[in-house]
Amino acid sequence: MNKPQKKNSKFLEYFFNINSLGTIGIFLVLIILLTFFTAGRNFMQPANIRNLLFFGSEFTIIVLGAGMLMIAGEFDLSVGSVLAFCSFVFVRLFAMGINPFIVTIMTLICGGVIGMINGLITTKGRILSFIATLGTMMFWRGITLLVSGGIIIPLDTSGFKFFTSAFIGKLGNFFSSQAIWLILFTVILGLILHRHRFGNWVFSTGDNEKAARSMAINTDKVKIICFIIVGLLVAFAAVIQTLRLGAFSSRVGTGWEFKVVAAAVVGGTSLRGGRGNMLGIFIGAFIIVVIENALVIARLPYEWTYVVFGIIILFSVILDLFIERSRKKVI
Amino acid sequence: MKKSGLSPILNYNINTPIVFVAIVLFFIIFTPNHLFIDLRNLASMGKLIPDLGIVALGVGMLMICGEFDLSIASLIPLCSYVFATFLMKGINPALALIILLPVGAALGFINGTIVVKTGLPSFIITLSTMMFWRGVVFILSRMAPISITKYIKPYPYFEKMLTGTIGRFPLQVIWFVGIAIILGILLHFTKFGNWIFATGSSKGAARAMGINTNMVKTTCYIIIGVLCAVVGTLQSVRLGSFFATQGVGFELKTIAAAVVGGTSLRGGVGSMLNIFLGILIIKIIENGLILMKVPVFGVEAFIGLAIILFVIINNFTQRQMT
């Protein structure tokens, strides 16, 4: 270990933490396995991959934020409900004839405010975040159903070609605007998490909150900001999703809270906080998306997804535990 | 009879009974035609509340020792499925129920063991087991309901014991109250109950005092498993059928009930009487709002809000006391 480190590995170490190599490995293995299992069906076909990227972007964007929040030591289970609520807000505002870009900004503000509320309840109300967001999850889902009546509201975006293409336009065969947004967010959040002062505060808050406090880090503020980021990303995902679907549906986002946590965990994020990396979170999200997609393609009944996800979460959580324990033995 | 016991008497949270009385009065006054207090309504509530209530008592007790169990939402239908399967095999329902109890216990044991051996946050662990078992139930049953009325018919006493009525008074209530009393005594008047409080309050201190915190937690999970078996049976006998979607949503409502019942999320604080009242409060709100023609969706929102408000209120009042 006295050799001077090569430039490449230094870059990796700085930006990612070696953890993500494991996650990348799992991802590749998964792709290979799934291709075999669904042989003859359409897994690796361009059409499917394109679909994957579309839907995957929405989900992954949310996971980026949720993962960072988990590193800070908190959870947000309300993402699915807030997704639905923001989608409703977007469609309503849009129908009122307001300029679509302004509508988008208003939706983002809405998401950010909801995130801030989550953060305030957790920190100032001194409630465990998973309970607080369990409560807000029920609350926003209820409100959404209440104001929408549970119906589907279509969205008419004809005449706004530029606007829609900015968010969900297609570029070439595989690429799309969503993908660009996704990569943009990943890079920005990754830089903030791993190379910015705030990121150090996030890690410190999650790893040892008392230490962070005694070093005069305002841990409440750090957490609230992370919650706001989640809210903003959820709102953004709601915009993209609603544009893609062409309508608001009150059932969107159901069950997402668990998948989001699973994705972050599979991506190497510790449930206790203080550990994780943005690349791993990104890959973890894609693993979840790919698995779900493969299950659909393989015509496995939807019920199997529960079993699979349950096992995945348990497995990656226990695996993470082993890695942590074996690392401690190395001195 | 359901006293809060000696040890936590100084910490007895009077918020819950106050809210309980307030809510009851509110709905008595404001439901159209005072429907709330109508005997038929009360009877129907009496049949429904124990489904959630029985298992919520166990969940609340587990929360006092510092852990969570979300998997009940799937253990209930699973136990119900096993019960239905036993019946289809021609087993006497009473016997089936008796065999089911250790099955429930075993499921609880699995949860408990994973939680204590890994030391990982229990809500994630039980979240995954919840998903896993839900998938299992869906796959095994192929989502199809199984009617069990014909298997119960030859045993009228069984059905009467579980879901019968004395006049209008449903027997499920007696089961519910009985279990509440038993668990209440266990929690507040036995050594084991003291261990539960100690483990939840400070695991380190409890360990140092020689309490086997792992055993305490696992036992609480086992108790929940058994209660799930009871509820699974009760519910399917009442409905006359097994449904794969039994128990959906219970995981949140039981936590809500415990929280409204003054149980601290950090563990170490709670009382069986208050948990009992908390269950009633949640179900009464649900029932009352429906009677007042509030759309069902509004109820869900309200419960979410109730959880948050209650935890905040409890946090602040409890802090005044120390």
Next chain:
Amino acid sequence: MSSNESNSNSKELLRMAGINKYFGKVHALEDIDFKINETENVGLVGDNGAGKSTLIKIISGYHRAERGQIYFEGKKVRISSPKDSRALGIETVYQEQALAPDLSISRNVFMGREPATALGFLRKRVMDEESMDALKSIGLQLRSPNINISTLSGGEKQGVAIARAFHFEAKLVILDEPTMALSVKEVREVFNFVNQLKRKGIAVIFITHNLHHVFTISDRIVVLSHGKKLVDIKKKDTNVDELSEIIVRGTIG
């Protein structure tokens, strides 16, 4: 392990006069006078509940005294938060609250005070170099600034926390039970680090239960019992047995 013979020539650094602290009805600290000079090493001793933690928390800004004054470098000060305390140059190293186990040494040393560009991006090279320098100046040799704290031994962890205080040019460092749960060898290491602090002219308050440790490292010993100051005596004027007698008697009487 030499110690300064007498510190009567060095300037007064911290003086607390007539400190009283109540927790509800409990009189946690009663008329405490405490002072420490520059470069002095004072051992703060007493059984559980004696008030050591409370006194320290007042100095580091977690608690505020109901009565009494605090003077730092001769001037009267108000310490109403950990920030105030740190601004004065007081660093406190608590047991469980010092370091984040999954973060690297470099990130830990600069926790909350990260050197950054105008936009807030970390100056990693500065962090790495300076954290290694800080470790070296207290005599701690470690491989790299990027290894995680969790892989270090107990003594090394204390070293990192002490190096942190050292780096930020503290004038006064408070160590709360630094030798608790450490092996004999690790205790030696920690003593070495503490002596480096002394060599740099940093005053140290060393809290412990262990009288032998206190005698090894401190110049002066202050004993608290039930919120009152029992003894304030120079090491050379007493010995372990006498002191433990006082403490035991103090506890009964």
